[in-house]
Amino acid sequence: MSESQLRQDLVRYARSMYQRGYSSGGAGNISLKLPDGTVLATPTNSSFGDLDPDTLSKVTMTGERLAGEKASKEILMHLAIYRQRPQCGGIVHLHSPWLTALSCLPGLDNENALPPITPYYVMRVGKLPVVRYLRPGSPVIAEEVEKLAVEHNAMLLANHGPIISGKNIREAVFNAEELEETARLYFMLKPFGMNTLTPENVAELDALFNMK
Numbered sequence: 001m002s003e004s005q006l007r008q009d010l011v012r013y014a015r016s017m018y019q020r021g022y023s024s025g026g027a028g029n030i031s032l033k034l035p036d037g038t039v040l041a042t043p044t045n046s047s048f049g050d051l052d053p054d055t056l057s058k059v060t061m062t063g064e065r066l067a068g069e070k071a072s073k074e075i076l077m078h079l080a081i082y083r084q085r086p087q088c089g090g091i092v093h094l095h096s097p098w099l100t101a102l103s104c105l106p107g108l109d110n111e112n113a114l115p116p117i118t119p120y121y122v123m124r125v126g127k128l129p130v131v132r133y134l135r136p137g138s139p140v141i142a143e144e145v146e147k148l149a150v151e152h153n154a155m156l157l158a159n160h161g162p163i164i165s166g167k168n169i170r171e172a173v174f175n176a177e178e179l180e181e182t183a184r185l186y187f188m189l190k191p192f193g194m195n196t197l198t199p200e201n202v203a204e205l206d207a208l209f210n211m212k
């Protein structure tokens with residue numbers, strides 16, 4: 001796909017998420033890997049609702065700006081994931097309501113904040129480790145995320161929101177949608193308790209339908 005098509009794609013997926021309430025105002029950031037190995041990212045303080053494909057930030061894998069506006073303050077966190085996941089082509093950080101609510105709950109299991117309640121969640125994400133609270137844009141978040149990214153395509157930043165990757169921008173958005181829906185189900189079910197998949201169920205899905 002050409003750079004121009006990828007720019008259009010990023011803008012289209014961002015607007016779609018904005019319209020569905022996954023991100024409001026200037027919250028969240030998105031990036032994708034370009035064919036030449038550089039990274040296209042949303043500018044800092046931009047809105048998912050009205051991005052301009054021509055002013056997106058283009059940076060090197062070490063964060064130097066090549067073109068466009070100043071990149072998101074979370075660009076180091078995105079670059080850390082690309083470094084650890086060579087197969088990753090797109091990343092989405094959201095302040096989507098159900099996952100952000102989950103990130104504020106007391107007593108979360110920091111190794112996995114969302115149990116395996118449905119097969120599709122297991123296929124697309126599987127486990128959701130929690131990164132301790134650090135201020136947005138802190139270089140330390142990037143370090144913490146980099147360690148977890150070796151084994152995980154999604155993480156929950158405590159009292160903040162999720163960061164989710166995929167093989168390309170489309171997959172990253174699909175993974176984000178599945179994760180947000182799983183968090184919504186989790187809150188719906190929580191008052192009643194819930195059956196979860198067994199480790200055997202999870203192993204079977206991992207063997208047959210791993211989309212991570």
Ligand SMILES: O=C(O)[C@@H](O)C(=O)COP(=O)(O)O
Pocket residue numbers: 026027028029042043044045046071072073074093136137
């Ligand atoms: O929560 C924050 O401040 C950032 O993580 C964020 O979502 C938006 O920051 P920019 O991408 O720099 O606009």
Ligand SMILES: [Zn+2]
Pocket residue numbers: 027028093094095136160161
């Ligand atoms: Zn944020």
